Amino acid sequence: MADYYKVNYKDVPTEDVSGTEGGVSIRWLLHKDIGVPHFEMRLFEFPVGAKMFPHRHSWEHEIFTLEGEGRITVGDEPVDVKAGDAMFIEPQALHGYENTGSSVWKFICVIPKRD
Secondary structure (H helix, E strand, O other), rough: OOOOOOOOHOOOOOEEEOOOOOOEEEEEEHHHHHHHOOOOEEEEEEEOEEEEEEEEEOOEEEEEEEEEEEEEEOOOEEEEEEEEEEEOOOOOOOEEEOOOOOOOEEEEEEEEOOO
């Protein structure tokens, strides 16, 4: 990788996300294949009513809502988020997502680089 890498999100193909309903998509904006040393950045798009079922990982999540509204349930606690909200989720925390608004919910999610 050069000293930098730049991409427009519209140029990154979408992928369907397993463990979801309602057409959730992901775009891997910055990822291990381009040589990032520590973190990967993803853009999620949840259509109205879409959900990602509860799951857990060994890694943390940093989430920033760009537009729309959603609910992130961590354990048994629902947390409502909207554009401009940032949230941290601990490793191993059970978490799920749901678009609770009337438009697409878009958020950036940063995770440690996968091996």
